[in-house]
Amino acid sequence: MYNLIGAGLIVIGGGIGLGQIGGKAMEAIARQPEAAGKIQTAMIIIGALLEGLAFGALILGK
């Protein structure tokens, strides 16, 4: 039961983080469409690092 609540909290945190990353990347691409490739790569790296963190917490909590 408690680990399910924990999983929910992790997903909320991860969701906020991914939303921030995605939103800012969209803004950045809209400002400078010619840099879209570089921004996308950076976005994916940060997204992956965040994902690693969230998944780590999920696995440890299981």
Next chain:
Amino acid sequence: MIGAYLKTAFFALMLTAVTTVQAQDDHLTDHNVHVTDAEDDGKVNTDDEIKSYIEHHLKDVHDFHLFSYTTDSGERAHVGFPLPIIVWTTEGLKVFMSSEFHHDDSGNVLVKKEGVTLAKYHSRIYELDNGVDQITFDEEHHPTNANKVLDFSITKSVFGIMLIGLIILVIFGSLGRQYRKKAIPTGMGRVLEPLVLYVRDEIARPNIGVEKSKKFMPYLLTVFFLIWIANLLGLTPLGFNITGQIAVTACLALFTFFIVQFNGNKDYWKHIFWMPNVPVIMKILLIPIELLGIFTKPFSLMIRLFANITAGHFVMMSLIALMITLKAQFGAVGSTGLSVFLSLFIFFIELLVAFLQAFIFTLLSALFIGMAVAEHDHPEHTGTGEEDVDEVRERFV
């Protein structure tokens, strides 16, 4: 390309070794995986059956099992083929085919081999104590009169990795032969060449550097195609779950870990043990943090790939199971339609994830390697910091 094949074969060998060392106390096995046949007047509890099916799929198994069905005479028939079981027992090495267990996973079928009695329970092989002819379990489903053996079996995942090695050997072998005759490949090579160039131009070169990346390209390409093909194989009805085994991803992460440590230059170690350009107290405080960072990087690589693929398989199988669980509410056609629609949707996302995870693993490996081999150019400054400001000011005035 023989080198690539040897590497994959080496992966396979290492994986079997790691599987044996894997967590002794596996919480997944604590559930009673076996379906209740006799409860509720012979009716099978579908929820339990689906749960056990998914759990069974997510684990590594000792035989290649495609599906099973009930024949007209009421017997359970299994379709698939056995794989070799190689175990190291107290009486030495034992090699036999998994068909001797007759698809039993509950420890009931005993295999007697010169002096030892073996039983398979929850995809683990146990050696029974001397003179015991029935395996017993305590409340947590741990056997009380049997011990685990060192298991080097060719399991389904190992078989899958060998298959990937063969696929890589065939497709890249033909690409390599084509380059001897002409500059532009044909057929399968047309697909592979842009991918190889993509790994080189988008992953290796920007993160490691043009000259230094040459040394690491073979590893990055091998790991990229191994993970990608393994992820794609996991989406076929063959039911592989190779990158969803934590032993596999742990091995891959270990390779990155060792490559980073062995190729780390003076600057890399200096940034860990004596960070330049920070106060001495910070230098000391940063040592444990940086040391921890060495291990968290491969750890997050391992967890990310494992959790992504496991979650993907779990979601897909749950959506397919909707067909059965929602039958009462929506009818056969409605639930099947919903299930097909949702699982098709997830399937396309999983196709993307299969590529993305291979890309991420390779990219982060390249990033870590690049951080270890980068040459920094720090002027070690000894003053209070004001001198630097003056220097900078002079430069601009």
